[in-house]
Amino acid sequence: MTIDLHDFDGEHSLTLNTDGSAADDAVVAAGHEPNGYFWEGLVQFAWPDIAEDLDFDSEAGMFCAAGSPSGLARLKKALGAVITSPEAVRDIIARAEASGFAFDD
Template sequence: MTIHLHDFDGEHSLTLDAGGLAADAAVVAAGHEPNGYFWEGLVRFAWPDIAEQVDFDSEAGMFCAIGSSSDLARLRMAVEAVITSPEAVRDIIARAEASGFEFDD
């Protein structure tokens, strides 16, 4: 799996290596770059309650969220269901764009 939970000196993070994901083709077809910044935007739109509780340190090649282990566990479950489902990604992108949300990818 490309999602990893880390615990360094009491700081918890969740990382996702961007690229090579089942949903990448759907992201590209929607006109976006499937990089860490895109996935950060998707999280901010799709799960704002979780996004408010974590900090982000994403890069082009990696999505990264930093927060409590419980918030990151919830986020991991949500993201795992989406990165393997092009249909779910297409749906979230369509809802985001219809609402005026802009991805920063």
């Protein structure tokens, strides 16, 4: 699973193909689908300061966010550490559910 930054005619976006994350089993074990909508919710819960400056256009097979290059670079760094860590994903899911956050996956 790779996180890619794109620049198309001055429009900046970040995409994440949702197949094959090291954290997928942890997501499924928590009762969620590791799809683009799940990752969008995770970003909105875990990093609201980053998410507030982004526009999301996720799909089942892909997470997608658009925004400034600096905001997307911050998101890439944060998300990159989580998609490789089942423990980090489990922790975020547990905190989200304890707070009443509902994932839309």
